[in-house]
Amino acid sequence: MQNRERWAGLRRPFLTGLALGVFLLLLPLAALGGGEERPVEVLPASPTPAVGSAPGGAPSVTGELNDGKALRVLQNDGTVVTMSMADYLLGVVSAEMPASFEPEALKAQAVCARTYALWRAQAGSHAAEGADVCADSSCCQAYLSPGDAAARWGAHAAEYTAKLSAAVAGTDGQVLTYGGSLIQAVFFSSAAGATEDAAAVWGSTLPYLVSVDSPEGDEVPNYRSTVTLSAGEIKALAEEAGLGCDLSGDPAGWFSGLTRTVSGRVASLSLGGVSMTGGAARSLFSLRSAAFDVACDGGSFTFSVTGYGHGVGLSQYGANALAKDGASWREIVEHYYTGVTIQEGV
Numbered sequence: 001m002q003n004r005e006r007w008a009g010l011r012r013p014f015l016t017g018l019a020l021g022v023f024l025l026l027l028p029l030a031a032l033g034g035g036e037e038r039p040v041e042v043l044p045a046s047p048t049p050a051v052g053s054a055p056g057g058a059p060s061v062t063g064e065l066n067d068g069k070a071l072r073v074l075q076n077d078g079t080v081v082t083m084s085m086a087d088y089l090l091g092v093v094s095a096e097m098p099a100s101f102e103p104e105a106l107k108a109q110a111v112c113a114r115t116y117a118l119w120r121a122q123a124g125s126h127a128a129e130g131a132d133v134c135a136d137s138s139c140c141q142a143y144l145s146p147g148d149a150a151a152r153w154g155a156h157a158a159e160y161t162a163k164l165s166a167a168v169a170g171t172d173g174q175v176l177t178y179g180g181s182l183i184q185a186v187f188f189s190s191a192a193g194a195t196e197d198a199a200a201v202w203g204s205t206l207p208y209l210v211s212v213d214s215p216e217g218d219e220v221p222n223y224r225s226t227v228t229l230s231a232g233e234i235k236a237l238a239e240e241a242g243l244g245c246d247l248s249g250d251p252a253g254w255f256s257g258l259t260r261t262v263s264g265r266v267a268s269l270s271l272g273g274v275s276m277t278g279g280a281a282r283s284l285f286s287l288r289s290a291a292f293d294v295a296c297d298g299g300s301f302t303f304s305v306t307g308y309g310h311g312v313g314l315s316q317y318g319a320n321a322l323a324k325d326g327a328s329w330r331e332i333v334e335h336y337y338t339g340v341t342i343q344e345g346v
């Protein structure tokens with residue numbers, strides 16, 4: 001799921017990011033397939049939540065499981081389908097995390113997805129459409145219907161359906177809170193050694209979204225990637241974005257002043273005298289993350305990139321690495337979301 005920011009302070013910087021084409025970063029997701037396990041990232045969502053508001057007016061159904069409660073899901077065709085939270089989460093985990101991942105990583109993902117969905121419902125993001133969440137990966141969380149998931153998994157369909165259903169049921173009703181409120185359980189695909197502070201990416205601090213170590217590495221598909229652009233292509237992109245860069249001189253001097261965040265991602269750099277954030281550069285040059293170096297080779301530039309996604313919150317491949325090392329889903333979410341409380345329901 002990629003969303004707008006969920007807290008007021010992030011609205012302006014995030015919209016600025018949008019203007020620079022942040023959502024273009026999502027496009028590579030659609031192009032992935034076959035051998036590569038689909039990486040995902042989740043950005044904060046708007047609007048700002050009304051703390052303490054009713055949970056989106058979602059109807060409840062009687063059931064022994066917390067996840068038996070109904071959720072209204074706006075489909076991509078515009079219809080609203082009411083389904084149980086359990087069924088919704090199965091579809092989200094199917095879409096957002098490779099089903100081959102460790103069971104405890106899948107449980108951590110299910111808890112993130114449940115927390116996120118309830119957060120969106122509480123915020124009333126889709127109240128005007130009579131829904132709690134939507135199935136658009138560029139807005140809320142991606143959702144795969146059982147049929148679509150089975151088609152994706154082929155011969156593994158029955159095995160993976162059972163595995164992911166167990167991840168959902170095994171965390172029934174469990175959500176993450178901080179200070180008594182649902183957290184913004186953002187996540188992303190893979191980090192370059194550490195996650196990022198929310199403040200470094202979106203401009204506002206959240207105490208549970210701060211940089212922590214993340215153990216994944218070269219086992220991640222396309223963990224290291226490169227993007228090579230000619231000087232002419234750089235110039236065209238800068239002009240298209242209306243940045244006002246002065247790119248009249250020697251290309252070797254176009255990029256300067258690169259600074260890094262505490263996690264090692266690019267905090268800011270200057271292109272032709274115009275300063276931009278690492279996130280803006282990531283968007284402008286379609287890089288998989290802001291953890292990059294750039295080198296000039298005469299008439300072209302090569303960006304060497306590590307990891308994939310915005311870097312804030314839970315790293316999916318990091319969660320899988322922790323699970324392989326014996327961590328429980330509780331340990332995983334407590335690692336990536338600093339100081340949160342795991343509790344049943346809200």
Ligand SMILES: [Zn+2]
Nearest residue numbers: 133134139140
């Ligand atoms: Zn949505």
